[in-house]
Amino acid sequence: MGLRCYYIGDYFLNFFMNLLVKILVYTVGALFTAFILPGVHLNGLAGALVVAMVLIVLNTFLKPILKVLTLPINFITLGFFTLVINGFIIWLADSLIADFMIDGLIWAVLFGLIMSIIVSIFESSDKKKKG
Numbered sequence: 001m002g003l004r005c006y007y008i009g010d011y012f013l014n015f016f017m018n019l020l021v022k023i024l025v026y027t028v029g030a031l032f033t034a035f036i037l038p039g040v041h042l043n044g045l046a047g048a049l050v051v052a053m054v055l056i057v058l059n060t061f062l063k064p065i066l067k068v069l070t071l072p073i074n075f076i077t078l079g080f081f082t083l084v085i086n087g088f089i090i091w092l093a094d095s096l097i098a099d100f101m102i103d104g105l106i107w108a109v110l111f112g113l114i115m116s117i118i119v120s121i122f123e124s125s126d127k128k129k130k131g
Contacts, residue, residue, distance in 0.1 A: 047099030
């Protein structure tokens with residue numbers, strides 16, 4: 001019985017460590033991207049942390065639904081419509097967070113593109129370490 005509880009505790013520890021790393025990557029990515037793009041305005045580290053958590057939640061729950069609903073358009077555009085979906089999610093995060101402002105849809109799409117590149121770099125390096 002003790003071994004099983006240890007295994008469950010180990011599972012939750014790994015889950016929360018992965019979540020903390022994901023929040024850190026999204027926070028650094030948001031700060032870096034807001035620094036690069038003049039159409040993206042972010043107020044400090046606390047704002048970047050809130051943006052990271054909101055984006056993680058939206059990407060986890062809303063993005064798969066939007067991808068399924070826009071599957072025909074995504075198929076016709078060879079996947080480039082995913083950039084519009086990312087821009088919409090960024091725009092939605094902009095409307096939910098007071099410390100985060102984007103000047104237009106183009107800046108939202110660029111923000112989403114750069115964030116996707118940053119997150120995929122960190123995720124691919126994490127998979128290589130586990131692999």
